[in-house]
Amino acid sequence: MKFLGNIIWLIFGGFESAIGYLTGSLALMITIIGIPFGLQTLKLGVLMLWPFGSKVVKVDNSWGCLNTAMNVLWFFVAGIWIWLIHILFGLLLYITIIGIPFGNQHFKLAGLALHPFGREIITK
Numbered sequence: 001m002k003f004l005g006n007i008i009w010l011i012f013g014g015f016e017s018a019i020g021y022l023t024g025s026l027a028l029m030i031t032i033i034g035i036p037f038g039l040q041t042l043k044l045g046v047l048m049l050w051p052f053g054s055k056v057v058k059v060d061n062s063w064g065c066l067n068t069a070m071n072v073l074w075f076f077v078a079g080i081w082i083w084l085i086h087i088l089f090g091l092l093l094y095i096t097i098i099g100i101p102f103g104n105q106h107f108k109l110a111g112l113a114l115h116p117f118g119r120e121i122i123t124k
Helices: 002-029 035-049 065-093 100-114
Strands: 053-059 119-123
Touching: 002 035, 002 100, 002 119, 035 065, 035 100, 053 065, 053 100
Parallel strands: none
Antiparallel strands: 053 119
């Protein structure tokens, strides 16, 4: 079932959105300052390609307050806008019964879009 959900996701916008995330990631990685943010955008792009069967988990690492500072900067520069887009699409997909699983995936992406530093994607 996860495989079918991922195929439908890719056909109806997931592939185009992933290309957008990957393009943005490459644009951010051109500068040295943008590399950490480009890596987080790359994380969103990978999750956009294959969201069913993937889980976002918080990892404990030694970065500590640096993760918090980067998440705060990310939130005000890009995170809030990406979050709003995923929330909007999630709510629109919840209108139909068939769209509910796809709306759930947008809500998962919205959570990652708010604070991607210190999070990892685990494939089940």
